[in-house]
Amino acid sequence: MIKNRVIKFGNNIDTDQIIGARYLRFESIDEMVKYTFEFDENFVKNFKSGNIIVGDENFGCGSSREQAPAVLKKIGVSAILAKSFARIFYRNAINLGIPVIKCSDYEIDNFDEITIDMNKGIICNNSTGKNFNFQPFPEFLQNIIKAGGVINFRKQ
Amino acid sequence: MNYIEKILAMHSGKKEVKPGEIINVKLDYIMSNDATTTLAIDIFKNQLQCEEVTDPEKLVVVMDHYTPSTSIEAANTHMKMRNFAKEQGIDFVYDCKGVCHQIMMEKHVNPGNLVIGADSHTCTYGAIGALSTGMGSTDIAIAWSEGEVWMKVPETIRFIVEGKWHSGVYSKDLILKIIKDITVSGATYKAMQFEGSAIESLSISGRTTICNMAIEAGAKFAYISPDRKTDEFLSENGRGDYVKIVPDEEANYIKTYKYNVNELSPQIAYPSSVGNVMDIKKFEGLKVDEIFLGACTNGRLEDIEIAANILKGKKVSKNTRFIVTPASNDVYINAIKAGYIEILVEAGGIISTPGCSACFGGSIGVVGKKERLLSTANRNFVGRVGASDSEIYLGSPAVIAASAISGKITDPRRILI
Ligand code: SF4
Numbered sequence: 001m002i003k004n005r006v007i008k009f010g011n012n013i014d015t016d017q018i019i020g021a022r023y024l025r026f027e028s029i030d031e032m033v034k035y036t037f038e039f040d041e042n043f044v045k046n047f048k049s050g051n052i053i054v055g056d057e058n059f060g061c062g063s064s065r066e067q068a069p070a071v072l073k074k075i076g077v078s079a080i081l082a083k084s085f086a087r088i089f090y091r092n093a094i095n096l097g098i099p100v101i102k103c104s105d106y107e108i109d110n111f112d113e114i115t116i117d118m119n120k121g122i123i124c125n126n127s128t129g130k131n132f133n134f135q136p137f138p139e140f141l142q143n144i145i146k147a148g149g150v151i152n153f154r155k156q
Numbered sequence: 157m158n159y160i161e162k163i164l165a166m167h168s169g170k171k172e173v174k175p176g177e178i179i180n181v182k183l184d185y186i187m188s189n190d191a192t193t194t195l196a197i198d199i200f201k202n203q204l205q206c207e208e209v210t211d212p213e214k215l216v217v218v219m220d221h222y223t224p225s226t227s228i229e230a231a232n233t234h235m236k237m238r239n240f241a242k243e244q245g246i247d248f249v250y251d252c253k254g255v256c257h258q259i260m261m262e263k264h265v266n267p268g269n270l271v272i273g274a275d276s277h278t279c280t281y282g283a284i285g286a287l288s289t290g291m292g293s294t295d296i297a298i299a300w301s302e303g304e305v306w307m308k309v310p311e312t313i314r315f316i317v318e319g320k321w322h323s324g325v326y327s328k329d330l331i332l333k334i335i336k337d338i339t340v341s342g343a344t345y346k347a348m349q350f351e352g353s354a355i356e357s358l359s360i361s362g363r364t365t366i367c368n369m370a371i372e373a374g375a376k377f378a379y380i381s382p383d384r385k386t387d388e389f390l391s392e393n394g395r396g397d398y399v400k401i402v403p404d405e406e407a408n409y410i411k412t413y414k415y416n417v418n419e420l421s422p423q424i425a426y427p428s429s430v431g432n433v434m435d436i437k438k439f440e441g442l443k444v445d446e447i448f449l450g451a452c453t454n455g456r457l458e459d460i461e462i463a464a465n466i467l468k469g470k471k472v473s474k475n476t477r478f479i480v481t482p483a484s485n486d487v488y489i490n491a492i493k494a495g496y497i498e499i500l501v502e503a504g505g506i507i508s509t510p511g512c513s514a515c516f517g518g519s520i521g522v523v524g525k526k527e528r529l530l531s532t533a534n535r536n537f538v539g540r541v542g543a544s545d546s547e548i549y550l551g552s553p554a555v556i557a558a559s560a561i562s563g564k565i566t567d568p569r570r571i572l573i
Contacts, residue, residue, distance in 0.1 A: 016538070062276065064273075066294060095295065096294065
């Protein structure tokens with residue numbers, strides 16, 4: 001179960017917005033984190049570790065930079081929920097053990113508090129009392145997420 | 157099976173594969189650049205705890221994004237890459253020699269190859285009938301250690317493009333129009349296959365522009381079947397033999413789109429999504445502060461030639477800056493020999509070292525507050541080339557050159573016809 005407050009985004013959030021290409025020259029993720037979503041006021045002002053990102057369609061489009069999900073993980077994003085994801089971002093996020101949830105139909109606003117049941121595939125919007133369903137991950141991907149990413153999964 | 161499924165089957169050791177199936181595939185090349193290699197090195201060494209890459213001859217390591225080193229951090233990144241290459245016995249290291257995808261096309265990839273790269277525009281090599289796709293640094297590190305990765309077999313969308321190309325209209329205009337029509341997520345998880353007389357009549361360079369931008373519609377692969385022009389391209393670059401692939405008669409496609417380039421006019425992508433595309437007439441006269449000709453999308457000899465033909469004997473407007481970056485050293489030398497560089501410098505252009513340059517904001521040609529950039533690159537995202545309130549417009553090399561003269565977005569057909 002993941003329970004936390006939501007920071008909401010719109011359509012087509014690209015990886016350049018998550019972490020600008022000019023910061024990829026840094027050698028470590030630690031040096032990059034302070035530039036996460038640097039141009040997004042809502043995020044910069046309001047995000048707190050543990051918060052859940054809610055996007056719309058095509059979240060994470062653009063480049064293949066794994067630094068994008070990596071900075072989100074580092075600052076404590078506990079899950080990312082969107083109507084659809086760009087392919088490379090989705091795979092990278094799973095590789096890093098970030099729960100990325102595809103849900104085509106939801107009513108969630110900025111700052112709502114939601115609870116995600118990964119096993120059952122249910123999102124409860126605690127702020128409105130409404131529930132939404134999603135297709136739970138296949139076991140293979142569940143296990144990668146549970147292990148905290150593909151590297152830990154392989155070690156097991 | 158279609159072309160794409162056949163190539164995947166060949167690399168998975170299976171007789172047949174079906175869309176949706178998860179397969180393990182052997183790779184022909186694993187490419188990474190200076191935006192992604194150091195993270196992969198950290199994962200490879202510290203997390204996977206590996207010491208040696210499996211096939212050093214399959215690795216291609218390119219320094220192109222922050223070159224020549226644009227900051228102390230970039231210099232450290234480059235050092236780390238050079239040391240890793242040395243320690244692992246990697247021969248294919250390109251240090252400030254051009255954009256990774258152009259180098260892969262010129263020096264390495266063959267039709268039928270399966271390639272992954274730590275860069276989303278890796279899908280480019282479909283232009284010569286290879287399957288290639290972008291992945292993150294963890295997948296790259298795993299591929300370094302094992303020489304293979306898992307992949308899901310994608311469904312394929314077919315684009316049949318017929319008609320005759322009008323003067324002033326290029327493959328960039330076609331791919332922008334397609335992305336507009338199918339949207340920026342219209343091909344997510346899918347392969348895009350391009351065919352038809354208008355594709356056959358394009359050079360490899362023109363085909364490269366199309367396949368390069370397939371990722372802007374979310375695609376996993378782009379594919380154009382090799383033909384006589386592909387063979388000529390390979391032989392010019394010192395390569396030749398490859399396995400010819402013939403699709404089954406009952407090959408599967410989930411959708412077919414038909415286009416006719418007779419009806420196509422120059423297109424412009426406006427801020428801040430590559431799906432925001434309109435006919436150039438909507439933007440004519442819009443003043444631009446900087447103009448960029450280059451990137452893996454349109455930085456080849458043919459693109460520079462188009463610009464040189466338009467700018468010959470003319471001057472770049474005083475109200476704009478015109479940056480030209482050849483996509484590779486080979487392109488650069490050939491453009492010098494053909495006299496194009498002289499024409500562009502005389503016109504007032506700024507020539508920079510082969511590499512990514514002003515395609516993204518980590519190198520040179522960064523734009524300031526509220527500045528407007530017109531570019532031949534492939535992305536116009538918020539803040540991609542500088543200030544968050546700067547604006548990026550995308551167009552063909554001819555649009556770029558015609559606009560350089562006026563300092564405003566200009567339909568190249570006004571000059572060419
Ligand atoms: S030229 Fe631009 S799109 Fe191509 S690899 Fe470089 S930064 Fe990426």
